Amino acid sequence: VGSVIWHVTMSLDGFIAGRDDSMDWVVAQWSDAGENTRDVDVQRSPVADEVLQSAGAILGGRRWYDVAVRKFDGYEGIYGGQWTGPVFVLTHRPPDADHHPTITFLSEGLSDAVTTATAAAAGKNVIVFGANLAVQCLRAGLLDEIVIHLVPVLLGDGVRLIDAPDLGPVALDRTLVATSDQITDLRFAVRRSR
Numbered sequence: 001v002g003s004v005i006w007h008v009t010m011s012l013d014g015f016i017a018g019r020d021d022s023m024d025w026v027v028a029q030w031s032d033a034g035e036n037t038r039d040v041d042v043q044r045s046p047v048a049d050e051v052l053q054s055a056g057a058i059l060g061g062r063r064w065y066d067v068a069v070r071k072f073d074g075y076e077g078i079y080g081g082q083w084t085g086p087v088f089v090l091t092h093r094p095p096d097a098d099h100h101p102t103i104t105f106l107s108e109g110l111s112d113a114v115t116t117a118t119a120a121a122a123g124k125n126v127i128v129f130g131a132n133l134a135v136q137c138l139r140a141g142l143l144d145e146i147v148i149h150l151v152p153v154l155l156g157d158g159v160r161l162i163d164a165p166d167l168g169p170v171a172l173d174r175t176l177v178a179t180s181d182q183i184t185d186l187r188f189a190v191r192r193s194r
């Protein structure tokens, strides 16, 4: 059985989306003295590539889905179109409207949703998208790893990595630190005390 991994890109001040769910900061540009322009592009991180290659299914929250459909081509835009596979969205309100056939909406509760996604992943990893969902997985002891791409930008406002004052402390073990250009890749295992 694979792992359940929260895969997320984060600003230095701890936001995973900017105000109004903006993600334009993920591919940002820094210019050196007006001459060389350097991209920050998470998709170029070998660690991101590794997570993508090992992903057997995605389990997303309804807000992730709504933003993905509104701004990023929905299913086609997942990992910039570089990944295909089963996608599950946990929601209390499955949509009536048409949606991509590879997306399944689940309302059966968190633990059953993780079980369903794990079965669909067929031995590969389940990737979690959405902070609210990921925190629930953490609380339920269902999250194995957190992979963070730290982007050197300060946003000041937006969706926080963790917005759960009563959550902690949750002990983690850092299992990897790497850099690719301006990105710092961090990988943590959730320590199991239960």
Ligand SMILES: NC(=O)c1ccc[n+]([C@@H]2O[C@H](COP(=O)([O-])OP(=O)(O)OC[C@H]3O[C@@H](n4cnc5c(N)ncnc54)[C@H](OP(=O)(O)O)[C@@H]3O)[C@@H](O)[C@H]2O)c1
Residues within 6 Å of the ligand: 007, 008, 009, 010, 016, 017, 021, 022, 023, 060, 061, 062, 063, 064, 065, 067, 068, 090, 091, 092, 093, 106, 107, 109, 110, 129, 130, 131, 132, 133, 134, 136, 159
């Ligand atoms: N930086 C990154 O790498 C990255 C990655 C992914 C997403 N994002 C951003 O993160 C934001 C989305 O994250 P989020 O934390 O706001 O929301 P989320 O986790 O994507 O979605 C939360 C919603 O999912 C549904 N849900 C969650 N748990 C459920 C349960 N147990 N049973 C049934 N439904 C459940 C509920 O919606 P309903 O009650 O309405 O169904 C809940 O309000 C967006 O801005 C997105 O762009 C960033």
